[in-house]
Amino acid sequence: MALDTSNNSSLIRTNVWANEVKDVLQEELMLDSHVRWITEFPDGDTLNIPTLSEMTVRNYSEGAQVTLDDPTTGNFTLSIDKYYQSGFKIPEKFRHDSFYVSVAESNFVQKLTRALLEQKESDIANLQGGQTASNPNTINGVDHRFVGTGTGEVVTLADMQKAKLALDKAKVMRGNRRCFVDPTVTYQLQQISNVIQQDVYGSNAFVREGMNGTAYVGRFAGFDLFESLFLDTVTESITATAPSAGALTGTAAHANMFLGEEAFIGAMRAMPDMDAWYDNNTRSDVYHVTMRYGIKLFRPESLVVVLTES
């Protein structure tokens, strides 16, 4: 008699479970770094920041009575209005019986914090909604919200140059400008021969050579380009003014954000704060995280949103 598999199936492990686990891939979080986080906000839930005007100039003639103008002042308000939680529990019986309990426990605990940080990333991307929807949001004669002018409402280099124009006209600092785009924007850029064949628009080695293992794409028209998967998706018709005037509709379009200095402001009241305890009532280990903060569009002139379809 042979020791074959047919007659000795009890010696065969037909289904083997690995020691390792397969996890979902996670996107790099980076929008947070372009928010100016205020630390001088120790209590209360509303922060007021006074706004100041420029001063005026009048003509003067010899011997005339002098004119003293009142400066114009205003107010910017930031509220701590985001309060999130995330949690789970491990019942005692699962801990007794599961081979994977230690892996699951450590994995899900760190994902509580990750989930809240992703929520914050999404909230920051949602600040594009601080602009008026379906409106060019023109400031100093240049649109700050428009649909990509490429065929099929995809991005063109002219769109990026128009974003630069918008910030320039709005007196936004030239340095530290970034844009956060959907990867489909990078895809479109890689179709443009001027971009991938020569460095006429900046040092775009990353785009040309197929990225560099990071979300950094390259530098176009004074913007450092980063890819993000957290950007909002909207459907809007916007009638743009010059340059590149005309009405376009972006359907399920990515709201790519071109940002200058101090576009967003935020205050973190409570960083993700992990609590873990044993609940005698349910015989379970409980893990729970909360986070509380507020964010807002601080300088509308520092934000340009370009809506592009995939």
Place this chain on the structure above:
Amino acid sequence: MTQARSPAGSGAGTGIGAEFIADATQIPTALTFDEVPGVVNTLSPGLVHMDIIDGTLFSGTVESTSADFVWNMTAADKGRIVGITYANGGTAMDSTNGWELNFINDTQADATCAYFGLGSGTEAAKATDKDVAVAANTTVTLSNSIVTTESHFNRGDIIQVTADRDGTAGVGSFRLLVSYESQGHV
């Protein structure tokens, strides 16, 4: 005095616009500021004295064109212009030399408050209310026949006076008589 620095709206791209941050939008917005009158009339005695002197007028007056003089005052309360007392200098107000005095309410869409003509020249004849010749070194009193509610002003309204000249030799001064009433501009 007039605004010299262009607002950003009309002066966009020039880099000279004065701006403030609007509360509602938080967007830098062109700053426009009111003209500052050279004269503020008072409740008592309710008279504003203004001198018309060739070339250099009193404080706060701006020569807007070669022939026009424009200045402002702020109304201290509701009321209307009752009239003027004009003291003429050494040149007769006639067909050669004279003044057109046009009082409008700058705050209320330039509503006409009063309209006087001194002399009978081209400018003086424009005045629809009064048009009188004044001999040299003579004083005349003119009453304002415009009594509509539109001609009244409210507290804080800026009353703008434009003087257009016939000739260049006219010199004189006038006192503006203001009546404070319960009726304001409507």
